[in-house]
Amino acid sequence: MLKSISGWFKAHFWPLTIVMFTLIAAYLLYLDALIKPHFSGNKWQVPAQIYARPLTFSIKEEITQKEIIDELKLLGYRRQSTVTNVGEYAVGRNSLVVYRRAFDFADGYAAQRHVRIQWQEGRISAINDLDTNHSLPQLRFEPWLVTRLVPGSREDRMLVTLDEVPVILTEALIMVEDRSFYSHWGVNPIGIARALMANISAGRKVQGGSTLTQQLVKNLYLTREQSYTRKIKEALMALVIDARYSKEAILQAYLNEVFIGQNGGKAVHGFGLASHFYFDRPINELNLPEIATLVGMLKGPSYYNPRRSPERAQIRRDLVLKILFDANKIGKEAYLNAVNSPLKVASGTSLASGKHPAFMDQVSRELSTILADPNIRQSGLKVFTTLDINAQRRAERALSTRVAAIASKRNIGALQGAMVISDIRSGGIRSMIGDAVVDTKGFNRALDARRSIGSLVKPAIYYNALREPTVYQLASMLPDQAIVMEDPQGKRWAPQNADKKFLGEVRLLDALINSRNLPAVQVALDTGIENVVDTLAALGIDEPVPALPAISLGAVNLSALQVNQMYQTLANDGLYRPLHAVSAVLSPDNVLLWMHSDYSEQRIDERVAYLLNYALHKVTKEGTAKQLGARFGGINLAGKTGTTNDYRDSWFVGFDRNLLASIWVGDDNNAKTGLSGSSGAMQVYMDFQAQMEPKSLSRRFPSGLEIAHFNAKTGAQMLAGCPGSISLPAISSGLNEKVMSCNGAVVQKPKPVKPKKRSWWERLLGNL
CATH class of the missing domain: 1.20.5 (Single alpha-helices involved in coiled-coils or other helix-helix interfaces)
Structure with missing residues (x-):
């Protein structure tokens, strides 16, 4: 047979x-x-990249050396004694030398640049290109990569080309993973036999025989099934790939495909992304120990994770370095320096998933209107935002820590908060927090919680008075007396001051800075409730507000974002700019698809805006926010507290020269908290500014204003220098030609003299 x-x-x-x-x-x-x-073709679907704002500064700008160093640290620049490579900086007494990276900005490509930045008296005095010896008027750094919108596959990668990868990295990869890579045909029978003998001898799997090409096939095309059929298919596919494609193409694909760890729910694939995730810098800037760490992790990305198991990762790193040294790929000095260097990895905040959910919610909402096709949002786009990540982190720290402290001290169970910070000049949102537990996703209080704003409405009320300068000036006396009204249904309304007292008369300026209710109600009634509604609309409130008398006590429900828009217009001298989080969108090949329109509109009288900003500055010196002024005595700030009935909502809006913050603290269920604007939300603002480098207010004295002199008791105009007189900015067209002399006689007012430079009122008012 x-x-x-x-x-x-x-x-x-x-x-x-x-x-x-x-x-x-x-x-x-x-x-x-x-x-x-x-x-x-396109092997991978690359996610959209979300960038923060680029730090930009000019000669004569007031920005500290520390602020720029903080940005460089964030971007992963290395501090060195001498700067020779891209991504390095050196610190001098009043200077910084930086080798800035190249970057494709929304408005075009910027090449790498070797520069020196110098300071004098707290301002930048010079920016020089050290290669050309030319002076630069302005400089900007590349924006920080905040996160990436990963598609449904949950795989994330940042594609690199072979020429971007350090040669020593590819050499280390081949030496450790596949020494015969350039000589085999995709499969290495000798390697397979060697691994088989080693595994039989050890009684367990201690060595793999797969080539880089086989590993690539397994990752790209096959499942994790352990079977002879799959291994045969893997080998055959490796032979096909090796026959059809060059070793360089295979190596580049492997560098972009290999799994090198986990970022929350997202898999980190490829050396390009791993470089940013573990070391906060691009792959071409990795040093020898960092390269060895990443190559060493390939054997077991979880087991050799340098964040979770630093000792294990360092042993593996040093083994990779020893392999390179034994193969004469590195010299003795380089080897000894590398093995003796500490294992350094980034904090992990770069590309961290789930961070800054409120701000990312705003970005997502804007993108839904900018890009009609939702699929395009995950196709490798570059989305440039207005986020200032340093301000965001400091705001998060301030809000979460202070709210928790207040809740603990006052035994308040469910205290919550929201915070929005914007750039006054541009309207760019620099920070947004929608929950006191800052990484909580879900209900975004900064956007969606509508709460009564209380006394925050008062600047809109007094705007309508001050725009009638023949009737009202900051020195005008207002009634602080009982008001009783009945609505059409006969319901009695009797507003009260917070202290339940009546002062009889009070100066308009003092009524605002001390947040007296009754004078504000009377002014609103006299100038028209409808005009208050119109002013709110002019300031940027884009939804209907009922024209009811209660509006004069802040019975207007707004979000922290809407409050920020309202005060941003006021702080910007009456110039309205829509708040926004997305500034531009580029295609994967850096073609501009969309850019934010630099729209602005003068919504309110600049002269009246100046008077109101002057008063808001006084709030921090003499009024309800004087604790803020005492804390930052050398810096001119402005602000307004807001407290609602029965102390249910605590609000504060504060601003320096550049940034405006709106903060709400309260209970989601509208329960009483016992917090005023100053004891709650303002404390958050003080904690935030304590971490920042606040810039003193500076406001141009608009034409049509002058310094006028008034009787402190009656508000009547007086000659300068009389006992009992006060000096305040005033709209010229509303002033009388005849004023009181010091002895009470009516005399002709002297012609206004333009203030000399650095006069006493310019020192007092010119910094507002």
Whole structure:
């Protein structure tokens, strides 16, 4: 029987061989058809990248050396004694030398630049290009990469080309993972046999025999199934890829595909992304120990994770360095320096998933209107935002810590908060927090919680008075008396001051800075409730507000974002700029798809805006926010507290020269908290500014204003220098030609003299 079978095989050997080879060839052609479209085309769906704002500064700008160093640290620049490479900086007494990276900004490509920045008296005095010896009027750094909108696959990668990768990295990869990479045909039989013997000897799997090409096939095309069938398919596909593509193309694909760890729910694939995730810098700036760390992790990205198991990761790193040294890829000095260097990894905040959910919510909402097709939002776009990540982190720290402290001290169970910070000049949102537990996703109080704003409405009330300068000036006396009204249904309304007292008369300025309710109600009634509503609309409130008398006590429900828009217009000298979080969108190949329109509109009288900002500055010196002025005595700030009935909502709006913050603290269920604007929200603002480098207010004295002099008790105009007189900015067209002299006689007012430079009122008012 056996003889007959053997004879049959001998007789049919060649036909069977031809059939077998035909089948194998057909299967290889099938595999080639399967591989080619994917390997030759776009192998990966790359997520959209979300960038923070780029730090930009100019000569004569008031920005500290520390602020720029903080930005450089955030961007992963290395501090050195001498700067020779891109991504490095050196610190001098009043200077910084920086080798700035190249970057594709929304408005075009900026090449790498070797610069020196110098300071004099707290301002930048010079920016010089050290390669050309030219002076630069302005400089900006590349924006920080906040996060990436990963598609449904949950795989994240940052594509790199082979020429971007340090040569020593590819050499280390080949030495550690596949020494015969350049000589085998995709499969290494000797390596497989060696691994098989080692595993049999150890009684467990201690060595793998797969080539880089096989590993790439397994990751790109196959499942994790452990079977001989899958291994055979893997080997055949590796042969096809090796036959069709160059070793360089295979190596580049491997560098972009290999799994190197986990970022929350997202898998980190490729050395390009791993470089940013573990070291906060691009791959071409990695040093030898960092390269060895990443290559060493390939054996077990979780087991050798340098954040979770630093000792284990360092041992593995040093083994990779030893392999390179033994192979003469690095010299003795480089080897010793590398193994003796500490294992340094980034904090992990770069590209961290789930961070800054309120701000990202705003970005997502804006993108939904900017990009009609939702699929395009995950196709490698570059989204440039207005986020200042340093301000965001400091605001998060201030809000979460202070709210928790207040809740603990006052035994308040469910105290919550929201905070929005904007750039006054541009309207860019620099920070947004929608929950006191800052990384909580879900209900975004900064956008969606509408709460009564209380006394924050008062600048809109007094705007309508001060725009009638013949009737009202800051020195005008207002009634602080009981008011009783009935609504159409006969319901009695009797507003009260917070202290339940009546002062009889009070100066308009003092009524605002001390947040007296009754004078504000009377002014609102006298100037028209409808005009208050119109002013709110002019300031940027874009939804209907009922024109009811209660509006004069802040019975207007707004979000922290809406409050910020309202005060941003006021702080910007009456110039309205829509608040926004997205500034530009680029295609994957850096073509501009969309850019924020630099729209602005003068919504309110600049002269009245100046008077109101002057009063808001006084709030921090003499009024309800004087604790803020005492805390930052050398810096001119402005602000307004807001407290609602029964102390249910605590509000504060504060601003320096550049940034405006709106803060709400309260209970989601509208329960009483016992917090005023100054005891709650203002404390958050003080904690925030304590971490910042606040800039003193500076306001141009608009034409049509002058310094006028008034009787402190009656508000009547007086000559300058009389006992009992006060000096205040005033709209010229509303002033009388005849004023009181010091002895009470009516005299002709002297012609206004333009203030000399650095006069006493310019020192007092010119910094507002």
